[in-house]
Amino acid sequence: MPRPETGDRFDDDDYPAYTVGAAADMIGATPAFLRALGEARLIEPLRSEGGHRRYSRYQLRIAARARELVDQGTPIESACRIIILEDQLEEALRINEELRGSKPSG
Template sequence: MAANNLDNLDDLDYPAFTTGQAADLLGAQQAFLRSLDTANLLRPQRSDGGHRRYSRRQLQLAARIRTLFDEGHSLAATARIIGLEDDLTAAHDQIADLRSQLDNDTEQ
């Protein structure tokens, strides 16, 4: 059983970090993380006791959001930038898939 739990640590989406741990890793206040949850920018999972649990992917997003705030962007602008970055990543992935399909079709 313990091996399965340790295997989860390699999963970017495994909620391994408490709010305090996440704040320490980010060098931020716990209130910052709670505010991101309230604003629906970052939705951590909840433990059985209702406590927030953050994944490594969420910590990466929180760090990006904090950088945008530190650069002077508002909450609305930060949300829009993150959304556009996600859209751009999805478009790049789709282009790569289409190119791969095209390459496979031309090889046959």
């Protein structure tokens, strides 16, 4: 199987490029916070061949949003639920917009 070009990985939001330490530094949190998000099933990091957690940019954006909510005093379980509901709402709005755009004018 051919390996993706390196440049493709830089553009891929889902590529698990960041170790737990680097990811925690990027969002201003601790590795324990990222592990808690995994335990709450908000984000599930991929594992390297050695079994180490790896995070994507997409996952880091979600983790950063969770950190914002927790920093505002929201319990982590509630923050995770809020983010899941926000994501579901965004998807529902996108689908609704697509369906409205596909109706014939008349």
